[in-house]
Amino acid sequence: MAPRGRAHCPGRTRMELRLSKVSHAYGGTEVLRDITLTIPEGRIVCIVGPSGCGKSTLLRMMGGLERPDAGEILQVGAPPEGCLNPLTYVFQDFALLPWRTVAGNISLALEDHRLGRTRQDEIIADVLARTGLSDFAGALPRQLSGGMKQRVAIARALAVNPAVMLLDEPLSALDAQTRELLMDDLIGLWTRAPFTAVYVTHNLAEAVRLGHAIVVLSRRPGAIREVVEIDEPLETRDMSHPDLAAKQQHLWQLMRDEARAADAELAHA
Amino acid sequence: MPETRPVPFRGGGFRPQTRRWVGLVVFAALIALAEWGTRTGWISNLTLPRPSDVLATFGELWESGLLFKHLGPSLSRLAVGAALGASVGISVGVLIGLFSYVRAGLVPLVAALFPIPKIALLPLFVIWFGIDEGSKYALIAFGTFTPTVVATYGAVDNVDRTLIRMGQSFGLGWWSIVRKIVLPGAMPGILSGLRVSLAIAIILLVAAEMLGAEYGIGAYILEAGSLYDLERLFAGVVILSVLGVAVSAAITQIEKRLLNWRN
Numbered sequence: 209m210a211p212r213g214r215a216h217c218p219g220r221t222r223m224e225l226r227l228s229k230v231s232h233a234y235g236g237t238e239v240l241r242d243i244t245l246t247i248p249e250g251r252i253v254c255i256v257g258p259s260g261c262g263k264s265t266l267l268r269m270m271g272g273l274e275r276p277d278a279g280e281i282l283q284v285g286a287p288p289e290g291c292l293n294p295l296t297y298v299f300q301d302f303a304l305l306p307w308r309t310v311a312g313n314i315s316l317a318l319e320d321h322r323l324g325r326t327r328q329d330e331i332i333a334d335v336l337a338r339t340g341l342s343d344f345a346g347a348l349p350r351q352l353s354g355g356m357k358q359r360v361a362i363a364r365a366l367a368v369n370p371a372v373m374l375l376d377e378p379l380s381a382l383d384a385q386t387r388e389l390l391m392d393d394l395i396g397l398w399t400r401a402p403f404t405a406v407y408v409t410h411n412l413a414e415a416v417r418l419g420h421a422i423v424v425l426s427r428r429p430g431a432i433r434e435v436v437e438i439d440e441p442l443e444t445r446d447m448s449h450p451d452l453a454a455k456q457q458h459l460w461q462l463m464r465d466e467a468r469a470a471d472a473e474l475a476h477a
Numbered sequence: 478m479p480e481t482r483p484v485p486f487r488g489g490g491f492r493p494q495t496r497r498w499v500g501l502v503v504f505a506a507l508i509a510l511a512e513w514g515t516r517t518g519w520i521s522n523l524t525l526p527r528p529s530d531v532l533a534t535f536g537e538l539w540e541s542g543l544l545f546k547h548l549g550p551s552l553s554r555l556a557v558g559a560a561l562g563a564s565v566g567i568s569v570g571v572l573i574g575l576f577s578y579v580r581a582g583l584v585p586l587v588a589a590l591f592p593i594p595k596i597a598l599l600p601l602f603v604i605w606f607g608i609d610e611g612s613k614y615a616l617i618a619f620g621t622f623t624p625t626v627v628a629t630y631g632a633v634d635n636v637d638r639t640l641i642r643m644g645q646s647f648g649l650g651w652w653s654i655v656r657k658i659v660l661p662g663a664m665p666g667i668l669s670g671l672r673v674s675l676a677i678a679i680i681l682l683v684a685a686e687m688l689g690a691e692y693g694i695g696a697y698i699l700e701a702g703s704l705y706d707l708e709r710l711f712a713g714v715v716i717l718s719v720l721g722v723a724v725s726a727a728i729t730q731i732e733k734r735l736l737n738w739r740n
Contacts, residue, residue, distance in 0.1 A: 271646055293648050303643035307661045307738040316657060317647045348738050368647065 222249035223285040223294060223371040224404070225270060230279035231429075232265060238429035239265055243279070245423060245432065247372060252398065252405045252442075254415035257425030258463065258470035263408045264376055266430070270406060271295040271374045287371035292321050296370035300377040302357040304349045304364075311336070311345040314364045335363040338397065355386035359393065366397070373405040379414060391417055399443045412463065416456045417445060424462050427470040433462055526707040531715065534708040548716070551682060551694045554610065555720075558617025559678040566622040566674070567667060570629020574663070575655065580630070587626050595620040596684045603688070613685040620681040621674040628670020629663065636662035665739070668732050675724045679717060694720075 225247040232240040239262035247253050247270075255263045268274040269281055272295065287294040297303075304313050314332050323331070336342045339359045349357055358378060365373055379387040391414065397403070409415055415422045422436040438445075438455060445452060508528050514520035515527040538544045572579045573587075595616055602612040602619075636659050644654040686695025694716055701709035 273642060273646060293646075295646075297643070297646045299639065299643060301639060303639050305640060305658065305661070307736075316644075316649070319657075320649055320653055350738065350740075364647075 222404075223283055223287045224249045225295075225372055225406070226282045226284055227266075227270070228280055228282070230266070230269065230276045230281065232262070232269070232274075232276045232278070233429075240276070241429040241431040243430070243432060247404060247406055249285075249371075249404045250402045251420040252407055252418050254407045254409060254419030254422045255425060256409060256412060256415050256422060256459065256463065257430055258427045258467040259410060260470055260473075261425045261427050261466075262430035263425055266425075267297075267374050267376050267406060267408045270372075271297055273297075283371070288369065291369045291371055293317065293368035294371040296365045296368055296373055298358070298361050298365050298373065298375045298378045300380050302349075302354075302361045302381075304357055304360055306349050309346050309348055310341060310352075310360050310363075313349070313360055314367050317364050317368050331367050335366045338366060338400075339363040339393070353386070354382045355390055358382065358390060362394075362397075371404060373403055375405060375407045377409055378407075380409070380411070387414070394418060395442050412456050412459050413447070415459065416452055417447065418442065422459060424459060427466045427473070433466075523707075526711050530708045531711045534712045535715070538712060547692050547694055547697045550690070550692050551686065554613050554617060554685065554693070555678060555682050557610075558614045558682070559621050559675055561614060562618035562621030562678070563625050563671060563674060565618070566625025567629050569622075570626045570667075571633055571655075571660070571663070573626065573630040574633025575659070583626075584630075587623055591623045591627065595681055599685065599688055608689045613682075613690070616685045617678050617681045621678045624674045624677060625667075625670055628673070629667050632663035632666025632670070633659060635666060665732075665736055668728060668735070672725060672728050675728070676721060679721055679724070683717065 227243055227245045230240060230243040231238070243266060245253075255266065257263045265274060269276050283294065305316065308316065311332050314335060315328060318328050318331060332345070333342070336345055339362055341356070341359055341363055344352065344356065344360075349360070352360065358381075362378075379390055382390065395418065398405075407415070407418055416438065419438060420442075422438070424433045424436065425431065426433045436455060436459060438452070440449075440452065447453070511520065511525055512528045515522060515525060535544075538547075569583065573583055574580075598619070599612065599616055602615045606612040606615045640658050640662065641654060644658050649657070682693075683695035683698065686693035687699045690696040694713055698710060698713035698717075701707075701713060
């Protein structure tokens with residue numbers, strides 16, 4: 209996928225992520241094959257594929273939590289000013305420390321940077337306000353619903369002002385209604401301050417709703433089958449619009465046979 | 478008309494609930510039974526001392542000031558020995574949990590040391606650390622050390638790895654991850670291990686004091702036992718039980734403070 213010309217903040221140096229010929233195998237099992245992909249700045253790239261296609265592995269590689277056997281992953285350009293952690297994850301299971309409050313969980317990401325007490329408190333107050341969590345600063349994770357927990361994780365990611373957000377099925381552990389609400393939240397956050405993101409999901413509706421580009425991976429070993437671009441701006445996307453419905457239908461056509469084959473493969477394994 | 482009946486209830490149970498006074502009632506009932514038995518002659522005085530006599534003995538012990546003469550040295554031996562054993566045990570356990578080489582080197586050693594009855598090593602400790610307090614500290618410390626190590630590295634192993642990956646993904650340093658993620662995550666396991674270790678420490682305290690101690694609960698029990706003075710023997714045993722309950726209650730309090738994030 210070629211980076212688009214229309215950057216959101218022209219003149220500002222930004223960072224993009226470039227993957228070239230990334231391949232990986234666990235033991236003798238090949239999981240990723242020859243992935244070449246660019247994540248342009250200011251846009252959300254969704255990665256979809258059947259279960260076990262290596263999409264989460266690919267995301268872990270993008271953030272440096274895992275090393276590919278072959279190929280390279282490059283960050284091009286400088287991260288934005290004030291960025292504390294260029295590549296920042298939001299995990300499916302939230303990964304909040306149960307012994308820390310909401311504010312404490314966010315400060316965990318800041319403490320090692322020695323910002324000073326006031327600056328740190330400012331950042332925490334700001335991200336809590338942006339995610340609608342200001343009233344919950346002192347709550348412990350066990351007191352929160354799944355949706356609130358994921359909002360805390362998103363706030364923690366925003367606190368370090370990342371160059372690229374890496375979201376690993378962030379809504380998959382939530383129920384359908386909460387998922388809708390959080391999608392609205394993410395769109396709102398992006399519209400107010402566009403961020404660069406890689407969003408891994410197996411849910412095509414999420415991909416069509418949030419993705420500027422949707423990368424479809426084949427079943428194992430995961431390779432790029434197609435990249436579907438959606439030009440409609442995020443904030444005006446109406447899921448009942450025939451164009452979007454057609455895109456989702458097209459994605460399902462691509463995925464269906466792969467998913468069926470992947471399903472049968474697992475059953476035989 | 479078809480047969481109509483309510484759906485029978487078959488859920489419930491398997492959920493422990495707090496029943497505050499049941500424990501005390503069981504205690505009181507057993508003591509009352511012993512008192513009644515010894516008074517009516519159904520239980521002979523040689524089999525079991527009369528609870529009221531034990532209480533009287535305890536009262537004498539209190540009034541003569543001998544209680545604190547025995548309790549003082551015992552408590553200080555317990556405190557020093559257990560603190561030494563537990564702190565070294567927690568440190569070694571964390572190291573085993575964090576470093577593969579330490580694990581490979583020390584886990585077999587700990588497994589070899591664990592089943593040794595530490596009391597059997599008392600003569601050795603007397604040679605190494607002297608007949609005075611040193612050997613008693615060493616025995617208690619050694620006895621608390623092994624169960625603490627095993628509980629601690631198990632607890633470190635059980636810390637959620639996704640939390641550690643999260644820490645790494647935010648660029649936290651190694652020491653930050655250990656201090657802010659691994660140690661708090663292992664704390665529940667470490668504390669429940671400490672519960673067992675400290676009970677073992679009390680057992681070893683008595684064993685240590687049975688050899689060459691003038692004062693101490695163990696010395697007191699040994700002396701009473703050799704004279705077949707069952708009232709004093711039981712008074713000593715009751716002190717040990719109370720000590721055990723107190724230690725356990727103290728750990729419960731620590732758990733309440735440190736682990737209030739759980740429930």
